[in-house]
Amino acid sequence: MSSSIIDLRSDTGTRPTAAMRAAMLEAAVGDDVFGEDPTVNALEARMAALFGHEAAVFCPSGTMTNQIAVNLHTRPGDEVICDEGAHIYRYEGGGVMATSGCSVRLIQGDHGRFTSAQVEACLNDPKATWLPRTRLVNIENTCNRGGGAVWDLGAVDAIRQVCDAHGLRLHMDGARIFNALVVTGDGPAEWGRRFHTISVCLSKGLGAPVGSVLVGSMEHITEARRVRKRLGGGMRQAGMLAAACLYALDEHIDRLALDHQRAQRLAEALMAQPYIASIMPVTTNIIILTLAGHRTASSFLEQLRSQGIIAAAFGPQMVRMVTHLDVDDAAIDRTIHILDQLA
């Protein structure tokens, strides 16, 4: 793709910088299936410590870390509670059902966030043998389909109490947890200790080419390694990828605030356009807008594309734009200039 194209489809679109590539080239490597890759081991140890848990396992994608977590915590026939827009339900190829044999109980949250009362309302009576056994609650932070909305710790604590009272596990799909932490100022361990497992993507806003990590107890992560292998995710000299992730942790966390400022600026410009009906509240790097009148997402995206800007359809009249490492101030300026001309 030409570098003059502004790609706002997703923060997965980031390409490794020259310095990140240099770190990858220099990585010490070994066979990670045997636990012998020193760079993977360093990444796993660092992520576990960062989130206040005993262990972590490096995986090729966030879909895999989430699906391993679902598999660890459940047995076939169990039920998983999540928001109706949850990535684990919508965008992971039906893995909750196909890989773990679980049903899904959907909550209509507030931009992806829900309350402990909503969780309680979904609990099946364990004595009712005709109902699936409620087993796992999934919290997504930030919420992709909620326009990048951020959870607060109080809401998580209340949900964890319900989980503890009913023997449920609590997983966080933290694909964009660092975006959330940059906004709230909370430490990763404050978040980490509230969950049984946490999935974190290094290949989104943090800019690594590949890689997600699942964090949890030694017991959970030991079993996670078996599930990872079963799913085909056991990698060999993966240290070159882990080196990119370590580099991203060093260099690309603080700058997420810049992505958020750019998303704000873009959202303000979008809000001023007569062809836009509404925009979800923007707090991180995701903008989800709804077009006015009869404008369709496909015609709007076509107009943008003809001007060298690509965004993603999120519904018949909904469009998502995401800022990231490869979208600088000049790209935002150019996008705003083009949006003004579409009016």
Ligand SMILES: *Cc1c(COP(=O)(O)O)cnc(C)c1O
């Ligand atoms: C991107 C994303 C994932 C993981 O996606 P992969 O492409 O499989 O790495 C998981 N959850 C959310 C909320 C995401 O946005």
